[in-house]
Amino acid sequence: MLTKLARTGMLIAALGIAGCTESSVKDFAPQYANRELPQKILASMRAKDMDKGAPIMARIFKEENTVEIWKQKRNGRYDIIATYPICKWSGKLGPKYTEGDRQAPEGFYTVRPAQMNPKSSYHLSFNIGFPNAYDKVNGRTGANLMVHGACSSSGCYSMTDPQIEEIYAFGRDAFRGGQKEIQIEAFPFRMTAANMARYRNDPNYNFWKMLKVGYDNFEITKVPPKVDVCEKRYVFNQVAADGQAFSPAGACPTTTQPDALKVAYTEYQSKYDAAFNAALGGAKPAPKASILGTKEAAIVADWSKRRARGERVPIEPPSLNSDGSVTETSRMGRIDSPLGRKMAAIDAEKAAKQKAEEEKTAAVAAAKAAKEAEKQRLAEAKAAKTAQPESTATIVAPAPAPEAVTQTAADDGGVMSKMKKRLFGMFGG
Incomplete structure (x- = not known):
């Protein structure tokens, strides 16, 4: 047979x-x-x-x-x-x-x-x-x-x-x-x-x-x-x-x-x-994942095209889930190829320009903020001076100390005594 x-x-x-x-x-x-x-x-x-x-x-x-x-x-x-x-x-x-x-x-x-x-x-x-x-x-x-x-x-x-x-x-x-x-x-x-x-x-x-x-x-x-x-x-x-x-x-x-x-x-x-x-009723290992038809194939193919162009994409190809959602890995990278390296250089140049522009914008903003702060300070100082009330200054001589008053009186008394003596002499007093 x-x-x-x-x-x-x-x-x-x-x-x-x-x-x-x-x-x-x-x-x-x-x-x-x-x-x-x-x-x-x-x-x-x-x-x-x-x-x-x-x-x-x-x-x-x-x-x-x-x-x-x-x-x-x-x-x-x-x-x-x-x-x-x-x-x-x-x-x-x-x-x-x-x-x-x-x-x-x-x-x-x-x-x-x-x-x-x-x-x-x-x-x-x-x-x-x-x-x-x-x-x-x-x-x-x-x-x-x-x-x-x-x-x-x-x-x-x-x-x-x-x-x-x-x-x-x-x-x-x-x-x-x-x-x-x-x-x-x-x-x-x-x-x-x-x-x-x-x-x-x-x-x-x-x-x-x-x-x-x-x-x-x-x-x-x-x-x-x-x-x-x-x-x-x-x-x-x-x-x-x-x-x-x-x-x-x-x-x-x-x-x-x-x-x-x-x-x-x-x-x-x-x-x-x-x-x-x-x-059908026996114990068995769970089935492994399989591709979910043309839709998942198209998603992965698009990932492949972007990767081939040297773009930065998830390290692993995306996966379509049975509920229609797409799972992608968080790690990103690009294919190591002449095109990939060229794209990386272009991205690095763009990033450097963007960083320089951001730093320039930040510096301009900081200078403007400092200028505005100085103007505000001066305005506040001027406003404070304008708000103070005007008054006439009166100069008051300081009161003499008691010892000074006594001495002055004594001096004045001596002068008056001398003057009296002179007057009495002149008029026979």
């Missing part, structure tokens, strides 16, 4: 394992882009019946901070060969909506040889192919969304340099072995019944339910699903009827699916439904 499912999955997966041109994979310089996988991994490949150049696929789980590398075995089914913790990813759970919203994408993406960048500023990188057909038809924008090294993210999935060297080597060897394109599946979390029950009230839940169909198809077949888009939604492992095709914006064509896959999916879904219902 499993062998039959694997063969069926291989047929409908349509991975296109055809030889790519030599020019697209021959030059993987610089040197660390040519480093071989560790012997431990090569030994694990041999133990799992894998060829070094066999096709690969990758799964990304945000909440678990995990990147998984799966590799095709000789029987056609895939098995996990390596797991890496994500060093950093930006944004919240939920899809990427618009350029600048700092969201790491979720969905099904394709990497071709031309998307590999051995000369990346982030050590090594590969573009995951955002926006894909689903993103474009739903009006989602953005560019240069990567898996890269340097452990720094603004909407990407960032790994350490040693990790990206190994992941890059897996892709390089697969392309050299003839794989035409690598499927990248990016999920908010492992799409188990327990996790889906945790997030059943999230605004992104319907989008995640759509991704889960692709997730389940891989879990059942262990072959990357064939991915198409019609009616602005993903469809998986569907084969269009003769003469019909998938159009992202058009109606979905009449499709068929192998009976074995339909039976296996029905059985899988029955077990999932039972587990989901059981998880």
